[in-house]
Amino acid sequence: MKRFAELLDRLLLTPSRNGKLTLLVDYFTTVPDPERGLALAAITRDLSIASVKPAMLRALVEERIDPILFGYSYDYVGDLAETIALIWPTEASALDRRNDVPTLSEVVQTLDATSRAKAPAVMADWLDRLDASGRYALIKLATGGLRIGVSSRLAKQALADFGKVDVVEIEELWHGLTLPYLELFAWLEGHAPKPESLAAAPFRPVMLATAIEDGDLDKLDPADYAAEWKWDGIRVQATSERGVRRLYTRTGDDISGTFPDILEALDFEGAMDGELLVGHSPDLTAGKQGPVEIGTFGDLQQRLNRKAVTAKTMEAYPAFIRAYDLMQDGSEDLRAAPFRERRARLEAFVLGLDPTRFDISRLVEFTDWQQIVDFRTEPPHPIIEGLMLKRWDSPYVPGRPRGPWFKWKREPFTIDAVLMYAQRGHGKRSSFYSDYTFGVWKGDTPETGELVPVGKAYFGFTDDELKLIDKFVRDNTIDRYGPVRSVKATPEVGLVLEIAFEGLNRSARHKSGVAMRFPRISRLRWDKPAREADRLETLERMLD
Incomplete structure (x- = not known):
């Protein structure tokens, strides 16, 4: 726990991205298994401990501290873990046990095997034995409330730097790995072959666009690019393979459980890139296809970040995917093919899907850049936030390469x-x-x-x-x-x-x-x- 607590402190106080990467690589290099794997899982929020909740911790500290004093302290500090870590009273008898600090793996294994009824006593014992820094790390670990400026993507980049591999390799393996990532670290250190991803419907790293800058259009030929609207939802990847269906965000977070209506409609073999929106379906007997009444981002937020979604919510805010690209068609990987070919395959692919859950992002016809400027200024729909420009000959390359794809958002x-x-x-x-x-x-x-x-x-x-x-x-x-x-x-x-x-x-x-x-x-x-x-x-x- 001491090294983990030290890592959290340093990450919290290090503002630069490169500085955080250096700290993570050093931790992975010097801390053995399984501690480093558990720390990684905590940072990427893939570690879940059900026996400890914030309300229980508040009740625990209020047994030892005047509740009014604790309330004032919490108001001043602004963070529950930090407040408890600083204000927790340590009895003299507990000082003799200060060197008896639990390891990170001991904490995780114990809490996994502890009921909610017994968790307060276990936590109180550890809080007595730890110093303020250790108490802070323990509470953050137990509640999953890490806010240290490290995203899951940054942690994966640190792994790539540690093993001197491409971060794409880490992302493609990630959803097939299990805690505490022993095979992953063995491969990154050169002690074992690369783990074989046997997971069905894995996440495939997405291709991102760069923002248009002054003078960019002057250097580009309009004939080389396709244009499409940039819709104001969230970028997702819908994957279905060997009976397994998954919906991922652009960063690889699995949000399948929040959108069972979308999952039910993934009646295909392949992987699709698109925008998740909410909208009501038209009368399909009129010859129309796809949702036409698109909800706002506020409507979409009624569906996001929920552990469970009710039938009433799904009916009020039905979700659908506006398809941008086709990464996998059956067993065929299309990412190396040019965008023109992938687009043609996507159009045929979407025709076979439920039109109430899928449609395609229509291309914007243009012949010169002035038309694109005009379209950006006056888009035809309020849920459009700009335009995308994609080279017809561009393969689907993970990351953010400059040149193949551009995004040009409206002025705020x-x-x-x-x-x-x-x-x-x-x-x-x-x-x-x-x-x-x-x-x-x-x-x-x-x-x-x-x-x-x-x-x-x-x-x-x-x-x-x-x-x-x-x-x-x-x-x-x-x-x-x-x-x-x-x-x-x-x-x-x-x-x-x-x-x-x-x-x-x-x-x-x-x-x-x-x-x-x-x-x-x-x-x-x-x-x-x-x-x-x-x-x-x-x-x-x-x-x-």
Whole structure:
């Protein structure tokens, strides 16, 4: 546990991607099996411990600490694991056992075999024996709440660097591996052959596009490229092989359990790349194919990140895939074929599928780049966020090669809003108010109207700007609601934030009736009086 705790501390305090990779490679090099494999599983969130829940930990610490004192401490620190790790009282008798620290494998094996009824006693014993850093690591491990700035993809890249192999090889093997990855590490260290992936319906690393930059179009021939709309859903890979059906995100996360309606329709052998959307099917007897009433990203979010989905939810938000590419057709791997050929195969492939669950992303006809500029500015559907350009002769190459595929998103929308509420962040931001709720004016005038919340944002500003906003929040707090501070926001006094966002949805859950897509703070408007912030009518016109 000591090395694992040290790794978490360093990853948390290391901002750079290369720095995190170096720390992970060093850990894999110096820590033996099975510890390193279990740490890897914890970081990639493939380790699940059912016997420990946050509510149980809170009850455990409140048996030893005054609940009011704990509440104030939690409010200040902003992170449950860090608060418990710092405030946990260690009895003198427990200090004699400080050298008797459990190993990572001991913790995992014990918790896997422990019931929820017995877990509090087991956790209390370990919390007594560990120091603050170890307690923090133990709680994060047990609850699966690691927030250390390391994605599953970054961890796989560290494995590739460790073994000096291509990360694509790691990704293609990943879903056929089992904890604690002994075969994987043996291969990466040169002690054993490459593991053979016997898993049916494996994840195949996706091909990504690069953003169009100034001057790119001047260097390209329009005749070399196909264009299609970039839809505002989530990129997925639908795979069906030997009776096994899987739905993956672009990063390889298995979301099959959340979309049983899609899984049921994977009546094919192959692997398809596309966009997951929600929409209602038309009357197929009218000769139309595929869903035509496409829901917003907010509608799609009603289906995402759920452990179970009800029949009522599936009926209200039916999911479908808008197909982009065909990676595998039966037993034939098409990734080396040019896009023109894959596209023709995809069109024939989709015709044989359930039209209420699959359709194809239509190509956009054009002859010159000015037409593409015009299409990007005025797309024909509000759920379109831009255009994709794909070379006709491009193979399907994992990663983000520059040149074969480009994405050109619409310019973001911007409004001026007023800061209303602030909450502490997590990790290195736990001492700052860095999560912000903002609103716009509703009513005839700011003096006679009110501010209504329209969104939340926690990025888009520099560290120096964060300190300035934090000071404004502390100097202008008018009320507290647990960890949230209400900030003074009147026509005369208020911090105006320029908010950039990708789109708007109608929302019955918000008082304003609208919800923003990907809001972020683009700049601080210290120069602008709060009374001059935008009005709700402005956003409603955008919706219309």
